Amino acid sequence: MLADEVTVIKARIIAIQAGIALFVLVILANGTFNFVGHTIPFLFVPLIVIYFWPKGADPALTYIVLFLCGLVHDFLNGGSPGIWPMVFMIGWMITRPYLSSKEVGLTLFWFGFVVWMGVLALVFLLLDFWGQDHIAIGNVIFQIGVAILVFPLLYGIRLLLRNTVFGGMD
Amino acid sequence: MNGRRGTSYRTKRRSARFTLIILFLVALGLFFSGRNNGSVLERNRTSVENFGSSALHYLTMPLRGLENFGESIDARSKAYEENERLKAELARLSDVEARANAMAIKLSRLSNILNVDPATDIPDQKIAARAVSEINGPFVRSSLINVGAKKGVSKGDAVMTVDGLYGHVIRVGSKSSRVLKLEDLNSRVAVMSKRSQSRAILIGKNSRIPALSYVIDAADWAEGDVVITSGDDGVLPLGLPVGTVRVTADGTFLVDLFIHKNFVDWVWVYPYEEIRPPEENLVELDVAAIEQDTSVNVPIANDANVAGEDNNIEPRPDTGTDGL
Numbered sequence: 001m002l003a004d005e006v007t008v009i010k011a012r013i014i015a016i017q018a019g020i021a022l023f024v025l026v027i028l029a030n031g032t033f034n035f036v037g038h039t040i041p042f043l044f045v046p047l048i049v050i051y052f053w054p055k056g057a058d059p060a061l062t063y064i065v066l067f068l069c070g071l072v073h074d075f076l077n078g079g080s081p082g083i084w085p086m087v088f089m090i091g092w093m094i095t096r097p098y099l100s101s102k103e104v105g106l107t108l109f110w111f112g113f114v115v116w117m118g119v120l121a122l123v124f125l126l127l128d129f130w131g132q133d134h135i136a137i138g139n140v141i142f143q144i145g146v147a148i149l150v151f152p153l154l155y156g157i158r159l160l161l162r163n164t165v166f167g168g169m170d
Numbered sequence: 171m172n173g174r175r176g177t178s179y180r181t182k183r184r185s186a187r188f189t190l191i192i193l194f195l196v197a198l199g200l201f202f203s204g205r206n207n208g209s210v211l212e213r214n215r216t217s218v219e220n221f222g223s224s225a226l227h228y229l230t231m232p233l234r235g236l237e238n239f240g241e242s243i244d245a246r247s248k249a250y251e252e253n254e255r256l257k258a259e260l261a262r263l264s265d266v267e268a269r270a271n272a273m274a275i276k277l278s279r280l281s282n283i284l285n286v287d288p289a290t291d292i293p294d295q296k297i298a299a300r301a302v303s304e305i306n307g308p309f310v311r312s313s314l315i316n317v318g319a320k321k322g323v324s325k326g327d328a329v330m331t332v333d334g335l336y337g338h339v340i341r342v343g344s345k346s347s348r349v350l351k352l353e354d355l356n357s358r359v360a361v362m363s364k365r366s367q368s369r370a371i372l373i374g375k376n377s378r379i380p381a382l383s384y385v386i387d388a389a390d391w392a393e394g395d396v397v398i399t400s401g402d403d404g405v406l407p408l409g410l411p412v413g414t415v416r417v418t419a420d421g422t423f424l425v426d427l428f429i430h431k432n433f434v435d436w437v438w439v440y441p442y443e444e445i446r447p448p449e450e451n452l453v454e455l456d457v458a459a460i461e462q463d464t465s466v467n468v469p470i471a472n473d474a475n476v477a478g479e480d481n482n483i484e485p486r487p488d489t490g491t492d493g494l
Contacts, residue, residue, distance in 0.1 A: 086197045
C-alpha cells in the first residue's frame with residue numbers, strides 16, 4: 001500500500017519535472033533569435049520535450065501540465081488560446097505508446113521524431129480546417145525543420161542531465 | 171496484490187482519459203471563444219504577457235550577446251564599404267537638407283498667407299521599446315514589446331523600427347504590449363504611393379510579403395514605388411514609410427517591407443490619438459442641448475419688438491413701399 005503511494009507521488013514528481021522543462025522551453029521558444037539576416041523561429045521546439053516525456057510520469061497530471069504549458073505558449077505568441085494545448089495533448093497521446101521503446105540510439109530516435117512531426121503537421125492542418133483560417137504551410141515546414149535540427153542538441157543536454165543530475169533516471 | 175495493482179492501473183487510466191476529455195473540450199471551447207470574443211481571457215493573457223516580457227528580457231540576454239557578437243563581426247568586415255557608402259550618402263543629404271530648409275521657409279510663408287497648419291500627423295513623442303518576442307508562426311505574426319500603459323502606450327499606436335512601419339499595438343498590459351505586424355493575416359493598413367498618392371489597403375498574408383488590395387487604378391502603381399501610410403483609416407498617422415512595390419507576373423502588387431532590411435530589436439511607439447467616428451449619442455445629446463437653449467432664447471429672439479424696446483432700438487419706420 002505504502003509502496004503504491006510512493007509510486008504515485010514519484011510519478012507526479014516526474015510529471016512536474018518534465019512540466020518545468022517544458023515551461024522553460026516554452027518561454028525560450030517565444031524569444032527572438034536573429035541569425036544571418038533571418039529571424040529563427042523556435043515555436044515547435046517545445047514539442048521535443050513532449051517527445052522526451054518520461055515514461056513514469058503520471059498521465060492525468062501530464063495532461064494538466066501539457067494543457068497549462070500550451071495555454072502559456074498561446075498567450076505568449078499571441079495566437080488563439082487553445083491551439084497549443086490541443087497540439088501538446090494530441091502529440092503526447094501519439095507518442096505515449098512508444099515511450100517504453102526510447103533507448104534506441106540517436107539516429108533511430110531522431111527518425112522517429114521526424115515522423116512524429118509529420119503527423120503533428122497533419123494535426124495543424126486539421127485545426128486550420130476547423131478554424132477556417134489560412135495557415136502558412138511554408139512557415140510550418142520551416143518551423144518543423146528548425147525543431148528537427150535542434151533535436152540532437154536537446155538530446156545531448158537531456159543525456160547529460162540524466163547521467164549527471166538525475167543519476168541515470170529517465 | 172496483482173488484483174489490487176490491476177485495479178489501480180485501470181483507475182489511473184480511467185482518470186487520465188477523463189482528464190484528457192475534459193481538458194480537450196476546454197481547449198476547444200477556448201479556441202472557439204477566443205476567435206469570437208477575445209475579451210474572455212484578456213486579463214489572463216495580459217498578465218502572462220507581462221510576465222513573459224520580463225522573463226524573456228533576461229532569459230534571452232545570452233542570445234542577444236551572440237547576436238551582437240555576430241553582428242559586430244559582420245559590421246567590421248563591411249566597414250570600408252559602409253564608410254564609402256555613408257560618405258556618398260552624406261554628400262547627397264547635404265544637398266537635400268539645403269533644399270529642405272528652403273522649402274520649409276517657403277512652406278512657412280505660404281501657410282502664414284493661407285492661414286493653414288501644414289504640420290505633419292507624425293507625433294513628436296516616441297516611446298523606445300525592445301521587441302522581446304517576435305513570432306512568425308503559422309497562425310499569427312505578432313510581437314511582444316516591453317513597454318505598456320505605464321509608459322503611455324495605448325491601443326492602436328503605430329510601432330516603428332529605424333527602417334519603417336512595423337505594425338500597431340493591439341493589446342496593452344501594464345508593462346508590455348502586443349504588436350500586430352504588417353504581415354499578419356488580420357492586418358489592414360491604409361497606404362498610398364508616395365509618387366502618385368494613389369490609395370490602397372495593405373493586407374497581411376501570414377508571409378514575409380504583404381499585398382496591396384483595393385487598388386482603384388493599377389496604372390497609378392509601379393514597380394519600386396515607395397509606399398507610405400495614408401492616414402485615411404484615422405488609426406495611423408500620415409507619412410510613415412512602409413516599403414516598396416513589387417509587381418508579380420500576374421499583376422499582383424506586393425510590398426517589400428523596409429523593416430526586413432535589419433534585425434528588429436529596438437522599436438519605438440508613436441502615441442497617436444486616432445480619429446474616432448462621430449458618436450451618435452453625443453450628437454443626440456447636443457441636439458437636446460440646442461433644443462433646450464432654443465426653448466429659452468426663442469421667445470426673446472422672436473419677440474423683436476420687446477427686444478427692440480428693451481434695447482431702445484427704434485422700430486423701422488413704415489416707408490409705405492410694401493404697398494406699392
